[in-house]
Amino acid sequence: MKRDILQAVLAARRDKHPVALATDVETGEQAMVDAETRKGDLVLAGTALDAVRTALAEDRSGMVETEAGRLFIQVFNPPLRMIVVGAVHIAQALVPMATIAGYDVTVIDPRRAFATDARFPGTSVLNEWPDEAMTGLAPDRRTAIVTLTHDPKIDDPALSVAIRSPAFYIAALGSRRTHGKRVERLTEAGFSETEIARIKGPAGLPIGARSPAEIALSVLAECTARLHGVDAR
Template sequence: MDLSLLEELNAERAARRAAVVVTELGSGRQRLVKAAAVEADPLAPQLAEALRTGRSGMLTLGNERLFLAVEVPAPRLVITGAVHIAQALAPMARLAGLDVTIVDPRTAFATPERFPHVEVHAEWPDVVLPRLGIDAFTAVAALTHDPKIDDPALIEALARDCFYIGALGSRRTHATRLDRLAEKGVPRETLARIHAPIGLDIGAASPAEIAVSIVAEIVGELRRRPAADKRASEPAASGQAA
């Protein structure tokens, strides 16, 4: 690989931006296509699909054979709330390939003992999330039911265009949350990105079952597949309290 192309690719990696290295197998020529430039590229459909799946592979166009080397940042999950659901969710998310971080200012809950093998920050979300650099390859799950903790996390996640944003609570709780965030200046159309009640509607009741529903919904968003519609009935099927 040409040194200048490698330096450019490494800069994209360091900034957690996706890119594809396109190699012409016949000539050996290579070029770098950054995620922001995919739509304008002649290979836009193929590149978009490669980025969606995160898989490298061969591509044949007529007599030309290409290799698409996909560079996608590792997906992350930031959980606000070191609660029982988070204790089940963290290991499940790690098994699904997500780097997991717990954020909760309550030092009695946010401990390494309760969350082994997971990065834990016993700090307020509005302090730690900007430092973590959450981005479009980050999922955020707000699980505390405490507006002082969850609201700043949701606002930051929306501002950073996180690929998945979910919040625990019933539809009534979420309606109140939306009003509260709207009063803080978040546009209603932006607030519509929040998945609430969090998780797929699988009738989950226990913390572990709710965690399963959350991981499934996150993976669905990550792979750009539409999640199953949630029922409009109350209470939330995942047993989330108001």
């Protein structure tokens, strides 16, 4: 690996810019590819270049046969993010679990008594109203959003932004009854059935979770299934 390619990949990672590194495993020649550019000694064109860009778009690293030979494509996408709304007890279990699973986690709660740095060491905590905070965070297709407060004043504004974002997983904690009322409120507020159906409610896989840690586990499990396109319910 040429040093300038290594540096270019690391710089892209720091800038949270998605890139793919294509390696000819016979010759060792490499190219760093993004949506517009190609850099490095591996010459790629036509279908081989398309294959690399497809892998990048689909976030799928692996070996591919192309007219340019057998290539290993490694996709470097920005880290997954999780936005947790509600600095509640379950958040204290979910935040460290999601961090270990590789998520860059942000906690939002306008109630300052809940959302303190002491309760969430090393995590970004925003004491803002969720709609403002969420708009600032601009959820993308590598973002998961979980609301935990059960309080419509806090959860609904967050969900309103979430369901019109490309976030891959949106979940709201609460019983079926709570979720039913939530659906009614969002319908009245003018959201479509398709938009509202994106919310997983009650949040989490049915694993009989009771304690905060178990509930956090069920939510993270459902989020993981969604990330990998598996229907786990």
